[in-house]
Amino acid sequence: MGCDGGTIPKRHELVKGPKKVEKVDKDAELVAQWNYCTLSQEILRRPIVACELGRLYNKDAVIEFLLDKSSEKALGKAASHIKSIKNVTELRLSDNPAWEGDKGNTKGDKHDDLQRARFICPVVGLEMNGRHRFCxxxxxxxxxxxxxxxxxxxxxxxxxxxxxxxxxxxVLNGSKEDVQVLKSRMEERRLRAKLEKKTKKPKAAESVSKSDVSEETPGPSKMKTGKPEETNLDTREKKTNSAPKSAAAHGIASGKAAKRSIADSEESEAYKSLFTTHSSAKRSKEESAHWVTHTSYCF
Known part of the structure; x- marks a missing residue:
């Protein structure tokens, strides 16, 4: 029964029972949730964003995740619900004046107290360290x-x-029940947005088709008002067509009148005597000199 040295083992040393479940330190969990990015596990630095489930991220880490969604990243499951940068909101945080940060830790000989929060509530003044619910x-x-x-x-x-x-x-970093409620709200919100997009598309197509039809075929009001316009156009065209005809006829008539001799006209003898075609203006060769220009005024 004895071992070397005369020791006697006990039962718990020989028989192994079920493993004890390791308990997560609550303080360490709070520090990880409120001071580190959920996606990259780096310290939160501005600009800080939050998703619709209330988790905190660095904006740079979210952009990198959206640009490179590789399956090798195990932490990508925590941000699988983020489809675009519109699904996150940039936070407006109020700094805690009592937080010194790591200014005194330049030589590495000072302990950085992560229990003191970097941000506070601007209304009440509570620190955002996980002990109080923030939203x-x-x-x-x-x-x-x-x-x-x-x-x-x-x-x-x-x-x-x-x-x-x-x-x-x-709610930021809420419980499992809070996350379930926020998840259901997120799904309802996204379904509502999809339905609104679907309803807007047919309305836009209908408006475009109606505008095309209205341009091709005028309505009854336009048809009624269009008839007198058409008649006015016809009358204008007739006038313009008849105008050159009347002008031509007038020109022909004036030409005929010009060719007609004044002697045959019904004017008075005094008026006819002004022209060379009158009998009084005609002279014989003997009466007229060869050097005098023959006009009606040379008598």
């Missing part, structure tokens, strides 16, 4: 504590004054 408004991106929204009830944002609804309030 942001999807319409403007302002971040508040849940206590501030409950104590100061308003339909307008406390900092920027933007109007918001209950659907715009999203």
């Amino acid at each position: 942001f408004l999807r319409c403007c991106g302002c971040v508040f504590s849940e206590r501030a929204l409950k104590e100061i009830k308003a339909e307008v944002c406390h900092t920027c004054g933007a109007a918001f609804q209950e659907d715009d309030v999203i």
